[in-house]
Amino acid sequence: MATITDFQVPIEQFALADTFARIPDLYVEIERFAAQESASAIPFVWVTSDDFEAFEAALSDDPSVDSYTALAEFDDERFYRMNWVDEVELVVHLLLEEEGAITQARSNGDTWSLQVMFPDHDSLSRTYEFCEENGLALTVDSIYRLDNEDKTQFGLTESQYRTLAEAKDMGYYDVPREATMSELADSLDVSHQALSERLRRAHGNLVDRALSASNAKQEERGERQSVRKPD
Known part of the structure; x- marks a missing residue:
């Protein structure tokens, strides 16, 4: 696991x-x-x-x-x-x-x-x-x-996580790509449309987490700068 x-x-x-x-x-x-x-x-x-x-x-x-x-x-x-x-x-x-x-x-x-x-x-x-x-x-x-609960700590469902993991393994995210959307869909035994929707949702969840992390980073940096300001 x-x-x-x-x-x-x-x-x-x-x-x-x-x-x-x-x-x-x-x-x-x-x-x-x-x-x-x-x-x-x-x-x-x-x-x-x-x-x-x-x-x-x-x-x-x-x-x-x-x-x-x-x-x-x-x-x-x-x-x-x-x-x-x-x-x-x-x-x-x-x-x-x-x-x-x-x-x-x-x-x-x-x-x-x-x-x-x-x-x-x-x-x-x-x-x-x-x-x-x-x-x-x-x-x-x-x-x-990671277990079989509906969500992982990345905000992904289990099926979304498996899809992203398979996409990474097959080289879907490589530049240039080593696998097409159709090849990935065949590997996961899902339709092209179902795969496209699953990827969009997964990417959306990851973007939400990334933006939250970015906001936290900016807040942390702002706090460090405020500490350095003289009275």
């Missing part, structure tokens, strides 16, 4: 530690990873900063980053595609060896907070052993198991 785990990793044992050390008031949230067969993972990252020139200068010197490309900019946020060096082993282990899905990954410089969906509890156990063997300090905050 699939298992969801929230855990933390020290900033210096994951990625961007040098960048966080140099840039104050930095917030990083990874939207998704693209796993590569060459045992590497490419993160797509939202960054909130007051000084992107300084941020990119720090990023260029960060030993955990091989290269980066700015893809979009909105007010005080930018969207980046980054190539992390092979030493960021935990992500590679999660994505390629345990077939996990990193559903959340964010940091404001203290630790990296990750939420990972494992295909089963054994995968979680192996990941914990991997961290111990490689000297990684993984702190588990919570563990959930």
Whole structure:
């Protein structure tokens, strides 16, 4: 049964530690990873900063980053595609060896907070052993198991979750896509129309959760800024 785990990793044992050390008031949230067969993972990252020139200068010197490309900019946020060096082993282990899905990954410089969906509890156990063997300090905050209740903690029904999981496995979300809507429908033994409606509802639920998380992030950042303001 699939298992969801929230855990933390020290900033210096994951990625961007040098960048966080140099840039104050930095917030990083990874939207998704693209796993590569060459045992590497490419993160797509939202960054909130007051000084992107300084941020990119720090990023260029960060030993955990091989290269980066700015893809979009909105007010005080930018969207980046980054190539992390092979030493960021935990992500590679999660994505390629345990077939996990990193559903959340964010940091404001203290630790990296990750939420990972494992295909089963054994995968979680192996990941914990991997961290111990490689000297990684993984702190588990919570563990959930998906069951047959109507809703999961992602706001998805069980059928929506299974559909998204199958779509991910078949490469429906890859760029370019490795599976068509018709192929996905055949695999799930549902009609094209039923699949389209299920995906729309699932995506809508995930967007609702993402917007709620984004609002919480903005509120947290506003609170940090208010604390720094002089009387």
